[in-house]
Structure formats: C-alpha cells, structure tokens
Amino acid sequence: MAIDHDWWRGAVIYQIYPRSFQDSNGDGVGDLLGIVQRLPYIASLGVDAIWISPFFMSPMKDFGYDVSDYCDVDPMFGTLADFDAVVDTAHRLGIRVMIDLVLSHTSDQHPWFVESRATRDNPKANWYVWADPKPDGTPPNNWLSIFGGSGWQWDTRREQYYLHNFLTSQPDLNFHEPQVQEALLDVARFWLNRGCDGFRLDTINFYIHDKQLRDNPPLPKERRNANIAPSVNPYNHQEHLYDKNQPENLDFLRKLRAVMEPFGAAAVGEVGDAQRGLEIMGQYTAGDDLMQMCYAFEFLAAEQPTAKRIVDVMHEVDEKASEGWACWAFSNHDVMRHASRWNLTPAAQRMFTTLIMCLRGSVCLYQGEELGLPEADVAFEDLQDPYGIQFWPEYKGRDGCRTPMVWEPSNQNGGFSTAKPWLPVSSEHLHMAAAVQEDDPGALIHHYRKAIAFRRSHEALSIGGHSAIKSYGDVVYFTRTHGAQEILCAFNVSDTPSDFDLPAGEWTPIGAELGSAQPSADGRLHFGPWQVCLAHKL
Structure with a gap:
C-alpha cells in the first residue's frame, strides 16, 4: 500500500475486540485467524482501517491490557504469522491495520518488572515507579487507582511501593528513565516493520507522573463526573494534576511520531481525563509533530447528547483543540453500548450514525454497533471483568459490551464459536445477527454502510x-x-x-x-x- 501520510484524516476506523470477534479454532475465544475470516465483512462496511485491541502475551488479568511481552502474540490469539495474515489480507482489501499499544504499564509478569522488583540496584531498578513509604509506612502520596483503592502497592522484595494506575498486577513504567522510552519506541518499530499502519494508544495521558510525587488536590463535588470512572469510584474525588497529564509527555510523543513518520503510520490516543479531556486532546494533536488524533470521553458519557450538549462540546473543541484533530466514538470496549446507554430507538440510532459521519474529525466504530446491539445483561457468576466484580452491583463492569459478535442466529453461540464462549452470547442479540440484517433491506447495518459511503463521497465531510x-x-x-x-x-x-x-x-x-x-x-x-x-x- 502506497504511503499516504494523511490517510487518517477523516478515516472511519472499526474497532475489533479480538476475544469476542470470531473464534477460528473452537476454544471459545476469538483470535487473529478469526479476524482474517471476517475481514471481507469489515471491508463491506466501507471503513478505512481496523483497530485491534491487545493480542500480546499476557496473563489476561485485564484481558490483554496487562502485557508480559510486547513483541509476541499470546497463544490464545494465535501466532506472529497469524498477525502477518491479518495485515496481508487487510491490505489486499484496502484496509489499514492499527494495533492497541499499552505503553503506560505492563503486567507484573513482564520480565522488565520481574527484574526491576528483584533489587534496588539492578539494571532495570528504575524502569518502574518506585517510592519509599512515608515514615508511618503508608503510601508516598494520595494517588488512587482507577480500579479502586490506593494507586500504590507494597512490594516486600524492595520494601518500597510501586505505582499502579489500574490493577495491582499492572505496574506503571517510569517514563523519566530514558531507557524505558527507548525500549517502548523499539516496540513501535517492531510492529511498524511488520506492516502495522498505526496505533491506538491506551491511556495516552497516563505515561508520565510528577517526579515530586505531589498529592492530588480534592475535586469539588460539583465538578465531578463519571466519564472516566463510575460515580461509586473515589477516583472521581480527586483533581488529577500530578498522577498523569504531565507536560513532559509531549517530548515522548514527539519521539514516537518521529518513529512513525517514515512509515506513514498514524496514532489515535485515548485521553482519560474527566475534566480536561478536550484540552489535552488539543495539546496532543496540535501541529505536525505530535499525535494525529485523540479521543476524549465527551460522547462516551452516560447522558444522551442533547442539541445544547453537542454544541457545547464542539465549541469547546474549537476553543481548545482548533489546531488538533478529534476522533469521535459513541461506543467502545470500555463503556456501555450507546444503544442502551442512551436508550435509543432505531430511528435515533440512525440519526446519531449520520451525525458522527458529519462531524469534523475521524470516527471509531465498535464491533456490533453497526448491528445496533444493546448492552448484554451478564450475570454476576459469568462476569470476567475485574472492574465490574470490584464495584458490583452499582457498576456492572465492561463485560456487557464485550460479549461475542453475533454472525448468524442458528445456535446460541451466534456463529462466533463451536465451543462455549468465554462470555455468554446474549439471546437478545441473536435476532440482530449480521446474517439476519444482510437479508433485511431496512436493517441498521445498511444505514451504516450508506452513511460511511456518503462521508467518503464528500470531501467536505471527511476532511x-x-x-x-x-x-x-x-x-x-x-x-x-x-x-x-x-x-x-x-x-x-x-x-x-x-x-x-x-x-x-x-x-x-x-x-x-x-x-x-x-x-x-x-x-x-x-x-x-x-x-x-x-x-x-x-
């Protein structure tokens, strides 16, 4: 595929959650060869690229967002040769391939962390965020984990705390260490050399922490919202000035852009901040030496956007990110599906689909939203997501949007697998399967195709x-x-x-x-x- 440095501008990107897309080997878990099998379907939608959520080696405590080897495929998903098959097939179909890089943290089983925690003076001792306790033995500051509780975990080997913004098994890398940055840039080079066309960058604003480890100030109740963490999570009680969003992050992003540039690769960053998301999006996408795109959570929020809300968001984008480029999404693997979140009728789903295709920016679609899938109701005993298990029942976690894709209605597994799936297929989804909708001229999937084609045929809408x-x-x-x-x-x-x-x-x-x-x-x-x-x- 010829290098086009601007292919991302106005692109429509289809997110694949590989565990739940298509199982090719009958083990109940989706895999890379399953993606290969379904790429013609994706191409039929008219999208420009796919984003594949993590498929790297991982103990799967957070379903691949806890990486133990950045440069290999977990056997659950296949092999590096299978990834090559995804790239080759996608490129033949005119689809670019973006992969989900999780650079802010690793698994605690990553060899880097195993070495780092062994002693205080080994070659990787400074590769993670370590800190001594306060004199009374408590954590070094008040930073919290998004998954609940303190953001610090005591380690008996070093008799120090390490930082984890997510699970305790997801220690944060120390970006103040130049060797860490170079090792992560090498990861990007590895996948770019393998034919990858770009990256979705998980928690892009979490990479760098305040060197002084200053306490976050409290956030007044009237400024809190649940865009990033559920309202029952005390994470919402702080203004996150020091545990993320540090200005030094821009220097690393420039280095990453320089690595990507010769390949014509593009990145979309996930900005996780409930108060300053659009401001940070503007900072990270300004000019031509940072990231091409970022998305914040304004339209991933719980409240259905009213006319006033849409105007307010877009005015804020014009004010704070006029030189940047947004990537809009209504659903993804971290939030309730928007058909349920906003309680949308079929007519409302069509309107919002047309709207997102007309907004300035790029677009991310999440697998199954083109079918209008509602959030699946997953029983507590079937839950896999540690986030949902932690905050049940007030917050049921993310499994409801991660249940398997439904391809045809002939069996309870929806054509996803011949075995029991890792999450149950919703019976409500079966009559909405892709094969059913293909045969119905009035089905939502055809509206998605028309809206995408309309966008692509009018440059005013795409760029x-x-x-x-x-x-x-x-x-x-x-x-x-x-x-x-x-x-x-x-x-x-x-x-x-x-x-x-x-x-x-x-x-x-x-x-x-x-x-x-x-x-x-x-x-x-x-x-x-x-x-x-x-x-x-x-």
Missing part, C-alpha cells in the same frame, strides 16, 4: 472545515466546507417534530438514502423525530 455549530431548539446545524463544496448538516436530536429555516442561499437536498428531510416550498424544513437534513449549496 473539510466546519462553521460554528449552532442549535435551534432541538435542531443542531452546521456547514462543512472543502474547496467549493459546502454542505449543510442539520439534525433533529429529539423524538418530537421540529421546524427549521434553511440558512440563506440556494440549497439542493442530498442524502435521500439517509432519510434526509426535504425543504418545503417556503424554504422551511419540517423535521420528523430524529430526522436529518443534508443539503449542498449551489
């Missing part, structure tokens, strides 16, 4: 600029422009009809295949519930 986003009642509207092409995008973000006056100018309706409203003779638009209007300016 253009936008006017200030405004709202009129429940209607959100803006224009997207590229060269001489100007497109009006208007959305009724409600279940009640709305009227709207077209902006000045001559507008030709487009997007009939997406249910676009047609203006009346008097130039007014009469929106039905959840209806959109797309028009081209003459």
Whole structure:
C-alpha cells in the first residue's frame, strides 16, 4: 500500500475486540485467524482501517491490557504469522491495520518488572515507579487507582511501593528513565516493520507522573463526573494534576511520531481525563509533530447528547483543540453500548450514525454497533471483568459490551464459536445477527454502510472545515466546507417534530438514502423525530 501520510484524516476506523470477534479454532475465544475470516465483512462496511485491541502475551488479568511481552502474540490469539495474515489480507482489501499499544504499564509478569522488583540496584531498578513509604509506612502520596483503592502497592522484595494506575498486577513504567522510552519506541518499530499502519494508544495521558510525587488536590463535588470512572469510584474525588497529564509527555510523543513518520503510520490516543479531556486532546494533536488524533470521553458519557450538549462540546473543541484533530466514538470496549446507554430507538440510532459521519474529525466504530446491539445483561457468576466484580452491583463492569459478535442466529453461540464462549452470547442479540440484517433491506447495518459511503463521497465531510455549530431548539446545524463544496448538516436530536429555516442561499437536498428531510416550498424544513437534513449549496 502506497504511503499516504494523511490517510487518517477523516478515516472511519472499526474497532475489533479480538476475544469476542470470531473464534477460528473452537476454544471459545476469538483470535487473529478469526479476524482474517471476517475481514471481507469489515471491508463491506466501507471503513478505512481496523483497530485491534491487545493480542500480546499476557496473563489476561485485564484481558490483554496487562502485557508480559510486547513483541509476541499470546497463544490464545494465535501466532506472529497469524498477525502477518491479518495485515496481508487487510491490505489486499484496502484496509489499514492499527494495533492497541499499552505503553503506560505492563503486567507484573513482564520480565522488565520481574527484574526491576528483584533489587534496588539492578539494571532495570528504575524502569518502574518506585517510592519509599512515608515514615508511618503508608503510601508516598494520595494517588488512587482507577480500579479502586490506593494507586500504590507494597512490594516486600524492595520494601518500597510501586505505582499502579489500574490493577495491582499492572505496574506503571517510569517514563523519566530514558531507557524505558527507548525500549517502548523499539516496540513501535517492531510492529511498524511488520506492516502495522498505526496505533491506538491506551491511556495516552497516563505515561508520565510528577517526579515530586505531589498529592492530588480534592475535586469539588460539583465538578465531578463519571466519564472516566463510575460515580461509586473515589477516583472521581480527586483533581488529577500530578498522577498523569504531565507536560513532559509531549517530548515522548514527539519521539514516537518521529518513529512513525517514515512509515506513514498514524496514532489515535485515548485521553482519560474527566475534566480536561478536550484540552489535552488539543495539546496532543496540535501541529505536525505530535499525535494525529485523540479521543476524549465527551460522547462516551452516560447522558444522551442533547442539541445544547453537542454544541457545547464542539465549541469547546474549537476553543481548545482548533489546531488538533478529534476522533469521535459513541461506543467502545470500555463503556456501555450507546444503544442502551442512551436508550435509543432505531430511528435515533440512525440519526446519531449520520451525525458522527458529519462531524469534523475521524470516527471509531465498535464491533456490533453497526448491528445496533444493546448492552448484554451478564450475570454476576459469568462476569470476567475485574472492574465490574470490584464495584458490583452499582457498576456492572465492561463485560456487557464485550460479549461475542453475533454472525448468524442458528445456535446460541451466534456463529462466533463451536465451543462455549468465554462470555455468554446474549439471546437478545441473536435476532440482530449480521446474517439476519444482510437479508433485511431496512436493517441498521445498511444505514451504516450508506452513511460511511456518503462521508467518503464528500470531501467536505471527511476532511473539510466546519462553521460554528449552532442549535435551534432541538435542531443542531452546521456547514462543512472543502474547496467549493459546502454542505449543510442539520439534525433533529429529539423524538418530537421540529421546524427549521434553511440558512440563506440556494440549497439542493442530498442524502435521500439517509432519510434526509426535504425543504418545503417556503424554504422551511419540517423535521420528523430524529430526522436529518443534508443539503449542498449551489
């Protein structure tokens, strides 16, 4: 595939959670060859790239986000040759391959940590974040883990604490150590040389901690939200000034971009911050020497976006990230599926799909959202996610969005596996399987295809600029422009009809295949519930 350094701009990226996509060998767990098997389906959606969640060697305490070897495939998922088959097949189908790099921490079974914890003076002694206790034996500061409790774990070998922003089995790497940064850049080089086209960077703002280990200040209750951690988690009680979001992170990101640049590779960073997400996104994607894209959690939040909320978010992007590039998503492997999170009707799902394809930025879709899958109800005894087990029942964890993909309805496993799946397939999902929807011209999957194709056929939508986003009642509207092409995008973000006056100018309706409203003779638009209007300016 020829090098195109701007392929990511406006790209539609399909996220694959490999454990739950397709099992090729009958062990109940999805794998890389399963992805190969289903790549023609992904290509049929019209997406530009796939993002594959971690498949590296791992004890799977956090399902691959605890890496024990960055440069090998866990046997659960296959082999390096299987990864090569994914890349070769994807490239033949015109799809780029992005992989999920977890650089902020490793598994405690990684050889680096095994060596680091052995003594205080070995060659890797400083590769992780170690600190002495306070005089009374308590942790060095008040930093908390996202998974609950202190962010520090006592280690009897070194008689010190080590930092873990997530599970105690996920110690944080020390990015203040130059050798750590170089080792991680070598990991990126390994996969780029193997044909990878880019990276999704897990918890990109967690890489570097405050060297002085200063306490985080308390966060006033009125400023708390549950965008990053559930409301029952005390992690929300702090303003995270020192355990993440450090300015030195920009220097590492520039080094990573320099490694990626000769390959034409691109990265999308996950910004995990409930108060400053869009600001950090702007910092990390500004200019041409940092990351190409980042996503924050504004549209991954629990509340269904109203017209006002959409306008507020996009205005904040214009204010804080005008030189950057967002990657929008409504669902992923860490949050409840948005069909359930926002309690969407089929008409509302179609509207939001068209909306995300019209926003300035790139787009991430999560496997199964094109089928309209709701959140699966996973019984406590079937839970796998340590996060859900920790905070049950107020928070049920992430297993409900991670259940296996449903391909056909003929058996309880949905065509995912011939064996009992690692998580149960939702019976509610079976009648929504891909094969069922393929045969139904009115099914949601066809709307996704049409919306993606519409985006790709209009450069104003994929790479253009936008006017200030405004709202009129429940209607959100803006224009997207590229060269001489100007497109009006208007959305009724409600279940009640709305009227709207077209902006000045001559507008030709487009997007009939997406249910676009047609203006009346008097130039007014009469929106039905959840209806959109797309028009081209003459």
